[in-house]
Amino acid sequence: MNILEFTSLLFGASIFAGLLGALTGLGGGVVIVPALVLLFKVDIRYAIGASLVSVIATSSGAAVAYVREGLSNIRIGMFLEVATTAGALLGAYLTAKLSSHWIAIVFGIVLLYSAYASFTKEPEGSAAFKPNTFATKLKLSGSYVGSIVQERYYAQNVPLGFGIMFGAGTLSGLLGIGSGAVKVLAMDHAMKLPFKVSTTTSNFMIGVTAAASAGIYLFRGYIDPGIALPVMLGVLVGSLVGARILMRSRVTSLKVLFSLVIVALGVEMIYSGLRGKI
Amino acid sequence: MTPSIDKQLESAIADTLRFGVLLAAIAVVVGGGMYLHHPSTTLPDYSHFHATPTPLRTVSGVLRGVWQLDAKSVIQLGILILIATPVARVIVCIIGFSRQRDRIYIAVSTTVLIILTYSLFQGGR
Numbered sequence: 001m002n003i004l005e006f007t008s009l010l011f012g013a014s015i016f017a018g019l020l021g022a023l024t025g026l027g028g029g030v031v032i033v034p035a036l037v038l039l040f041k042v043d044i045r046y047a048i049g050a051s052l053v054s055v056i057a058t059s060s061g062a063a064v065a066y067v068r069e070g071l072s073n074i075r076i077g078m079f080l081e082v083a084t085t086a087g088a089l090l091g092a093y094l095t096a097k098l099s100s101h102w103i104a105i106v107f108g109i110v111l112l113y114s115a116y117a118s119f120t121k122e123p124e125g126s127a128a129f130k131p132n133t134f135a136t137k138l139k140l141s142g143s144y145v146g147s148i149v150q151e152r153y154y155a156q157n158v159p160l161g162f163g164i165m166f167g168a169g170t171l172s173g174l175l176g177i178g179s180g181a182v183k184v185l186a187m188d189h190a191m192k193l194p195f196k197v198s199t200t201t202s203n204f205m206i207g208v209t210a211a212a213s214a215g216i217y218l219f220r221g222y223i224d225p226g227i228a229l230p231v232m233l234g235v236l237v238g239s240l241v242g243a244r245i246l247m248r249s250r251v252t253s254l255k256v257l258f259s260l261v262i263v264a265l266g267v268e269m270i271y272s273g274l275r276g277k278i
Numbered sequence: 279m280t281p282s283i284d285k286q287l288e289s290a291i292a293d294t295l296r297f298g299v300l301l302a303a304i305a306v307v308v309g310g311g312m313y314l315h316h317p318s319t320t321l322p323d324y325s326h327f328h329a330t331p332t333p334l335r336t337v338s339g340v341l342r343g344v345w346q347l348d349a350k351s352v353i354q355l356g357i358l359i360l361i362a363t364p365v366a367r368v369i370v371c372i373i374g375f376s377r378q379r380d381r382i383y384i385a386v387s388t389t390v391l392i393i394l395t396y397s398l399f400q401g402g403r
Contacts, residue, residue, distance in 0.1 A: 002321060056363070086393055215361055220335070221332075225354050228353065
C-alpha cells in the first residue's frame with residue numbers, strides 16, 4: 001500500500017466512524033481507535049493520538065451551535081472541567097506506563113459499557129429543581145425551556161458528580177476518546193441535570209479535556225500527521241453528516257445495528273488484548 | 279448573574295471555537311494537499327510505535343518546518359491550532375467572568391488554565 005491508498009482508505013473509514021459516532025451519540029473516537037488498530041494494524045498509541053485530535057475538532061465544531069443557543073451551561077462545564085482536565089493528565093500519564101494489551105482491554109470494556117449505556121433510557125423529568133448548598137454557592141444552576149415554561153434546575157450530588165468526572169477525564173486521556181457515556185453517568189444520573197443540558201454541556205467540555213492530554217501526546221510523538229490528517233478530516237465530515245441525518249429522521253433500527261458493531265469491536269479489542277495481539 | 283453579559287460570553291466562546299476549528303482545518307487541508315501532491319516516500323511502518331520525529335513534537339520545530347514548506351509540519355501546525363482552541367476558549371471565559379466580577383468562576387477557570395498550561399509545558403518531558 002502506498003501513501004495515497006493508505007490515506008484514502010483511512011479517510012473513508014474515518015467518515016464511517018464519524019457517522020457511526022454521531023448516530024449512536026458515542027462520538028467518533030470509540031469507533032476510529034478500534035478500526036485503526038484492528039483493520040489498519042496501526043499501533044494503539046498512534047490510533048489514540050489521531051482519535052483525540054478528531055475528538056477536539058468534532059466537539060468544538062458542535063459546541064459552536066450549542067453554546068450560541070444557550071443550551072450548554074458554561075459554569076457547570078467550567079467547574080467540572082477542573083475534574084476532567086486533572087483526570088486527563090493522569091490518563092495521559094497512564095498511557096505511557098501501561099502496555100498496549102492493557103489499554104486495548106480497558107478500551108474494550110469501555111466500548112461494551114458505552115453500547116449498554118446508549119440503550120438505558122434516562123427517566124423523563126428526572127431533573128432536580130431543589131436548591132442545595134453546593135449548587136447555590138457554586139452557582140451550579142440554570143434555566144432551560146422545559147415542556148411548557150422556563151424551568152430552573154440545580155445540580156444535585158455535586159461531589160459525586162465531580163468524582164465521576166475525574167474518572168471520565170482519566171479514561172479520555174488514557175484512550176483518546178470523549179468518554180461521553182461516563183459523562184452521562186455523572187451529569188444525568190448523579191447530578192440529575194436535564195437531558196438537553198447534560199448532553200450539550202458534556203460536549204462543551206470534551207475539547208478542553210482532550211486538549212489537556214493532547215499536548216502531552218504531541219510532545220511524546222503519539223500524533224503522526226500522516227494518520228491524523230485523514231482521521232481528523234474524515235471524522236469531522238462523518239459527524240457533520242450524521243448530525244444532519246439525526247435532525248431529519250429517527251434512527252432506532254439503525255441504532256440497534258450500530259450498537260452491535262460497537263459490541264463486536266469491544267469484544268475483539270478485549271480478545272486481541274488478552275491474546276497479546278495488540 | 280446578568281443574562282445579557284452571559285449572552286455576550288456565550289457568543290464570544292462560540293466565535294473563538296468556530297475561528298479556531300476553521301483555521302486548524304484550513305492548515306490541515308493545505309498541509310494534506312502538499313503531503314499527497316508529492317507522495318514520494320513509501321508508507322511508514324505504523325504497526326510499531328517509534329514516536330514521530332523530534333521536530334514534529336515541539337512548537338518551534340513545527341514552525342521551522344512550516345517555514346521550509348514541509349508538508350507534515352503544516353499539518354502538525356493545524357493540529358497545534360486545534361489543541362490551542364480550547365485553551366483560548368478558557369481564556370475567553372476568564373475574561374468574561376472578570377467582567378462580571380464573578381470571583382469564584384475567575385478562580386475556577388484559572389485553575390483549568392493552569393492545568394492545561396502544565397500539560398502543554400511540563401507534561402511533554
